[in-house]
Amino acid sequence: MEDNKAIVCKDLTKQFGDFYAVNKISFEVLKGEIFGFLGANGAGKTTAMRILCGLSFPSSGTATVAGFDVYKQQEKIKKNIGYMSQKFSLYENLTVLENIEFYGGVYGVPRKEIKSRSAELVQTLGLESEAKKLVGELPLGWKQKLAFSVAIFHKPQIVFLDEPTGGVDPVTRRQFWDMIYEAAATGLTIFVTTHYMDEAEYCNRISVMVDGKVEALDSPANLKKEFNADSMDEVFYQLARGAKRSGD
Amino acid sequence: MTVLGFLLQKEFRQIRRDTTILRIMFALPVIQLIIFPLAMDFDVKSVNISIVDQDHSTYSQKLISKIASSGYFKIVGAETSFKKSLTYIENGEADLVMEIPAGFERNLVREGVQKIGISVDAINGTKAGIGGQYLNSIIADFNANIDVNVKSGIVPQQGIIDITFTNWFNPRAEYKYNIVPAILVLLLTMIGGFVTALNIVKEKEVGTIEQINVTPIKKWEFILGKLIPFWIIGMIVFTLGLTISWLVYGIIPAGSFLTLYAFAAVYLVALLGFGLLISTYSGNQVQAMFVAFFFIMIFILMSGFFTSTDGMPGWGKVISNMTPVAHFVKTDRMIILKGSSFSDVKQEFLYLVAFAGVLNGWAIWNYRKTN
Numbered sequence: 228m229e230d231n232k233a234i235v236c237k238d239l240t241k242q243f244g245d246f247y248a249v250n251k252i253s254f255e256v257l258k259g260e261i262f263g264f265l266g267a268n269g270a271g272k273t274t275a276m277r278i279l280c281g282l283s284f285p286s287s288g289t290a291t292v293a294g295f296d297v298y299k300q301q302e303k304i305k306k307n308i309g310y311m312s313q314k315f316s317l318y319e320n321l322t323v324l325e326n327i328e329f330y331g332g333v334y335g336v337p338r339k340e341i342k343s344r345s346a347e348l349v350q351t352l353g354l355e356s357e358a359k360k361l362v363g364e365l366p367l368g369w370k371q372k373l374a375f376s377v378a379i380f381h382k383p384q385i386v387f388l389d390e391p392t393g394g395v396d397p398v399t400r401r402q403f404w405d406m407i408y409e410a411a412a413t414g415l416t417i418f419v420t421t422h423y424m425d426e427a428e429y430c431n432r433i434s435v436m437v438d439g440k441v442e443a444l445d446s447p448a449n450l451k452k453e454f455n456a457d458s459m460d461e462v463f464y465q466l467a468r469g470a471k472r473s474g475d
Numbered sequence: 476m477t478v479l480g481f482l483l484q485k486e487f488r489q490i491r492r493d494t495t496i497l498r499i500m501f502a503l504p505v506i507q508l509i510i511f512p513l514a515m516d517f518d519v520k521s522v523n524i525s526i527v528d529q530d531h532s533t534y535s536q537k538l539i540s541k542i543a544s545s546g547y548f549k550i551v552g553a554e555t556s557f558k559k560s561l562t563y564i565e566n567g568e569a570d571l572v573m574e575i576p577a578g579f580e581r582n583l584v585r586e587g588v589q590k591i592g593i594s595v596d597a598i599n600g601t602k603a604g605i606g607g608q609y610l611n612s613i614i615a616d617f618n619a620n621i622d623v624n625v626k627s628g629i630v631p632q633q634g635i636i637d638i639t640f641t642n643w644f645n646p647r648a649e650y651k652y653n654i655v656p657a658i659l660v661l662l663l664t665m666i667g668g669f670v671t672a673l674n675i676v677k678e679k680e681v682g683t684i685e686q687i688n689v690t691p692i693k694k695w696e697f698i699l700g701k702l703i704p705f706w707i708i709g710m711i712v713f714t715l716g717l718t719i720s721w722l723v724y725g726i727i728p729a730g731s732f733l734t735l736y737a738f739a740a741v742y743l744v745a746l747l748g749f750g751l752l753i754s755t756y757s758g759n760q761v762q763a764m765f766v767a768f769f770f771i772m773i774f775i776l777m778s779g780f781f782t783s784t785d786g787m788p789g790w791g792k793v794i795s796n797m798t799p800v801a802h803f804v805k806t807d808r809m810i811i812l813k814g815s816s817f818s819d820v821k822q823e824f825l826y827l828v829a830f831a832g833v834l835n836g837w838a839i840w841n842y843r844k845t846n
Contacts, residue, residue, distance in 0.1 A: 332481030
């Protein structure tokens with residue numbers, strides 16, 4: 228019955244003492260969708276995302292990712308997703324090719340396939356001359372594009388992107404979103420958090436979290452209509468203005 | 476298994492690139508083995524002594540010349556009063572003051588008993604203590620000779636028990652034989668305890684561990700991927716250490732290499748487990764460093780590395796036995812110096828296996844991919 232759904236979450240909660248980092252959130256993400264997960268700093272986005280990735284146990288509620296339960300089947304979830312975190316997480320003292328090889332390898336991509344496809348990937352990214360350079364020497368924008376490519380190298384069903392374009396220049400951000408669109412076109416589900424409202428406009432649907440709760444969920448066009456706003460910026464401002472939590 | 480292959484490949488590539496750590500790991504055995512045994516010599520060779528002779532008799536002269544000719548003492552002063560002599564200790568010129576009171580010879584001959592005052596400078600405890608012991612044995616020897624010469628009493632003197640020491644397995648009681656095997660243990664301890672802990676915690680700090688935790692890598696694969704490279708490096712360093720001990724000090728293990736390596740291998744697994752355990756409890760490299768340092772200090776000071784564990788009080792021995800280091804320091808010396816066979820040290824081997832099992836098991840249990 229969940230055939231067309233990549234992520235289903237119901238009343239998902241994460242509690243630290245008497246602090247509700249994530250407070251009964253419910254939503255569904257369709258397969259092949261670009262789902263924007265918005266919220267101010269400290270709203271609970273990263274915590275929710277960590278639960279969905281199998282990095283953190285929820286306190287209550289239910290959720291399935293790629294059809295697997297977040298309580299019991301975390302390792303199965305991990306096989307079927309890609310993840311790119313806020314913190315840059317490729318190995319800086321490995322080369323471009325070595326990073327691709329390593330992450331491809333741990334997801335079980337055969338060596339032969341890694342070899343042919345990484346050559347292809349390097350070419351697509353325009354990193355041919357940098358392929359044997361250490362990743363630490365690349366500019367941030369390129370690192371992020373590489374990290375995204377590595378996160379989807381093993382052809383997962385869903386990829387989670389946690390603020391993938393933080394600190395990246397507008398041109399690179401645009402290229403990055405082109406990559407996301409290309410990936411989504413192949414049927415990959417994209418779950419992305421961002422602080423850039425222009426990026427929110429690129430998503431099929433977005434949810435906005437405020438103080439641990441999902442306060443709004445719809446397509447950008449419908450949200451603008453609902454809040455009688457010209458831009459997503461304004462929608463976000465109207466929702467987040469009442470937030471009690473702020474900062475990280 | 477293929478995943479483990481990728482992990483090992485990645486780890487070796489990173490180790491190879493971190494040339495600073497690599498260089499230190501290989502400089503360690505060279506420097507420690509060359510400097511420590513030569514510099515840290517507990518043999519006391521010249522004790523400075525100041526003598527107050529208030530008797531000026533043949534016997535007192537004999538005793539003084541006996542002391543002077545023993546080779547252990549350097550007579551730095553001959554004063555007439557104890558007060559004056561004590562200034563030598565106060566000025567740091569003498570370690571010991573020996574006072575021969577007036578009537579020394581007379582009392583010895585007539586009554587067969589005479590007291591001699593020895594004052595020691597307890598600031599340099601070891602030197603003065605050992606000096607005091609040397610002096611005692613010289614005086615005891617002197618006494619024995621008097622008994623023979625004087626033949627004063629009608630009642631025969633009690634038989635004198637002559638004690639001679641023979642240092643087995645280290646005939647000349649040279650410190651290097653004692654310290655070199657211990658340094659080999661220290662090398663493995665540093666690599667196992669520090670380097671692994673810091674390596675894993677570094678991944679936590681940089682954030683790559685999160686990326687690892689979100690992959691389907693199994694816990695045991697990740698942990699073996701970290702243990703195996705450092706285990707191999709540890710064994711290479713150990714071999715390098717043995718080679719240096721042979722080249723520089725001519726120390727060749729008297730026991731079998733197989734036994735020695737079996738111990739080193741298991742010991743290293745135990746210490747790697749210890750490092751791993753620390754890394755699972757530490758959030759950053761400073762914490763890991765501090766905790767590792769805290770425990771390794773205890774390990775080294777309580778393990779019989781410098782001082783014999785036999786002199787420890789009961790509770791001290793209990794603590795000592797709870798460190799894997801103590802078991803290897805002991806057996807390492809036994810195998811290298813004494814040539815103990817595996818069956819002699821089987822008990823200790825089982826201890827080490829238990830340590831390896833507990834520490835690694837605990838670390839694996841405490842390492843969480845999902846929090």
